[in-house]
Amino acid sequence: xxxxxxxxxxxxxRHGLLHGLSGEAPDPxxxxxHERWGVLRQGKAGLIDQLDASGLAGHGGAWFPVATKWKAVxxxxxxxxxxxxxxxxxxxxxxxxxFLLTHAPHLVLDGLVAAATALHARRAIAYVPxxxxxxxxxxxxxxxxxxxxxxxxxxxxxxxxxxxxxESAVVSALSGRRxxxxxxxxxxxxxxxxxxxxPTLVQNVETLAHVALVARFGATWFRQLGTDRNPGxxxxxxxxxxxxxxxxxxxxxxxxxxxxxxxxxLASVRGVLLGxxxxxxxxxxxxxxxxxxxxxxxxxxxxxxxxxxxxxxxHVCPLAELADVTRYMEGQGAGQCGPCVHxxxxxxxxxxxxxxxxxxxxxxxxxxxVCNLVEGRGADTHPDGVARFVRTGLGAFAEEVAxxxxxxxxxxxxxxxxxxxxxxxxxxxxxxxx
Amino acid sequence: xxxRGLELIVDPVACDGRGVCAEILPERxxxxxxxxxxxxxxxxPVLYDNAVRAVRACPRQALHLVERAC
Numbered sequence: 001x002x003x004x005x006x007x008x009x010x011x012x013x014r015h016g017l018l019h020g021l022s023g024e025a026p027d028p029x030x031x032x033x034h035e036r037w038g039v040l041r042q043g044k045a046g047l048i049d050q051l052d053a054s055g056l057a058g059h060g061g062a063w064f065p066v067a068t069k070w071k072a073v074x075x076x077x078x079x080x081x082x083x084x085x086x087x088x089x090x091x092x093x094x095x096x097x098x099f100l101l102t103h104a105p106h107l108v109l110d111g112l113v114a115a116a117t118a119l120h121a122r123r124a125i126a127y128v129p130x131x132x133x134x135x136x137x138x139x140x141x142x143x144x145x146x147x148x149x150x151x152x153x154x155x156x157x158x159x160x161x162x163x164x165x166x167e168s169a170v171v172s173a174l175s176g177r178r179x180x181x182x183x184x185x186x187x188x189x190x191x192x193x194x195x196x197x198x199p200t201l202v203q204n205v206e207t208l209a210h211v212a213l214v215a216r217f218g219a220t221w222f223r224q225l226g227t228d229r230n231p232g233x234x235x236x237x238x239x240x241x242x243x244x245x246x247x248x249x250x251x252x253x254x255x256x257x258x259x260x261x262x263x264x265x266l267a268s269v270r271g272v273l274l275g276x277x278x279x280x281x282x283x284x285x286x287x288x289x290x291x292x293x294x295x296x297x298x299x300x301x302x303x304x305x306x307x308x309x310x311x312x313x314x315h316v317c318p319l320a321e322l323a324d325v326t327r328y329m330e331g332q333g334a335g336q337c338g339p340c341v342h343x344x345x346x347x348x349x350x351x352x353x354x355x356x357x358x359x360x361x362x363x364x365x366x367x368x369x370v371c372n373l374v375e376g377r378g379a380d381t382h383p384d385g386v387a388r389f390v391r392t393g394l395g396a397f398a399e400e401v402a403x404x405x406x407x408x409x410x411x412x413x414x415x416x417x418x419x420x421x422x423x424x425x426x427x428x429x430x431x432x433x434x
Numbered sequence: 435x436x437x438r439g440l441e442l443i444v445d446p447v448a449c450d451g452r453g454v455c456a457e458i459l460p461e462r463x464x465x466x467x468x469x470x471x472x473x474x475x476x477x478x479p480v481l482y483d484n485a486v487r488a489v490r491a492c493p494r495q496a497l498h499l500v501e502r503a504c
Contacts, residue, residue, distance in 0.1 A: 336446070338450060339466060343468070377446055379446045
């Protein structure tokens with residue numbers, strides 16, 4: 001293994017991604033970026049080994065080891081790979097990728113160019129929502145004028161749909177296929193045959209920002225934060241019912257503490273959604289003891305996903321929140337698979353009856369049956385995510401379910417919804433605990 | 435190459451729930467409440483011929499007989 005010393009002086013302190021980003025509108029320009037992090041000299045040998053040693057895993061939601069993915073593309077890469085910075089943050093409750101694109105676009109682009117260089121790629125594409133495309137194009141123009149990169153970065157706009165960021169949907173869209181929907185998986189991987197039939201690396205923008213740090217300062221420095229098994233940090237979008245806040249949490253640390261939440265804060269919380277709309281609900285008691293790691297989230301029946309943490313305040317009706325998100329998710333399905341189309345419609349109908357119907361005997365066992373019927377039967381994991389969302393929701397809010405069944409819709413259903421089901425405000429403020 | 439057993443899989447995008455497969459291979463395929471196949475994947479040698487017939491009979495060519503992954 002070759003270890004190359006970085007050119008930029010390595011800071012003694014291990015900074016997080018949000019280092020130096022303070023105030024309401026920090027300067028996203030290249031000068032401010034270089035002041036914060038120094039210039040990254042591209043093309044140093046041994047980056048994939050460093051990524052391997054860093055333990056960095058993907059922050060788009062799948063937590064797949066980055067080095068493993070890069071090696072697969074490198075092996076298939078004789079025909080000229082394509083690398084994609086995936087900023088298509090389809091999850092309405094997640095704002096961290098957009099935050100990074102507007103506040104630190106150059107860290108993302110550094111990582112994208114590092115990937116392109118290490119994999120000898122012939123194309124480097126920033127795939128971002130239209131709301132962020134102008135800013136990213138500005139950043140790309142800045143880099144071009146400084147002749148910073150050995151490869152031209154293309155900026156392509158992603159559609160504003162839940163599944164837009166799904167790997168195979170990204171590849172379809174960039175290959176000029178009609179719709180940005182996932183294809184039947186399991187035949188061949190996009191790592192071997194992706195955009196235009198070329199080996200393709202699709203990597204979440206936050207992941208690439210972490211890559212930019214490893215490329216600058218190496219794996220040992222990267223591992224100064226986090227634990228052995230959960231090295232580094234992650235961006236989280238935290239919503240306590242008053243809008244999204246971006247927080248950088250240290251992996252392996254106690255989750256409520258890393259979010260700055262006290263037990264008093266948690267006392268008024270009704271339930272916690274972890275991992276977004278493809279994630280799951282946990283009780284405030286379980287959340288209070290949770291460690292920030294994918295393994296711990298899995299053990300609690302959910303996933304960290306792309307880092308969404310939504311805490312439902314006492315005045316809202318959790319069942320109305322569940323019903324509206326389930327209906328939204330039904331509409332966001334690719335509409336390709338029968339069990340998903342029928343199953344998600346049935347789930348949305350049932351959840352709406354439960355939330356808004358009069359007193360009735362809706363059998364939640366029947367809802368759980370439908371959850372079982374849609375799981376594992378789609379071309380993608382969309383139905384599985386919805387099933388987990390509904391199942392864990394019914395479990396976490398069993399008291400509310402009983403109350404609605406006995407007395408009909410509660411007053412909370414008339415309050416405004418907390419969970420977004422469409423484009424809403426960007427993530428505001430930021431809290432760096434790293 | 436070692437024989438690892440065969441398994442039926444359905445391409446959920448191609449399948450539109452015609453239900454032909456369940457008629458040919460009821461031992462391994464039943465239809466859910468919407469008419470889409472629920473498959474008990476592993477195909478014992480005694481069922482092999484019928485599994486192949488089911489694959490060939492699918493009007494959407496959505497059914498595939500593949501070697502088990504592990």
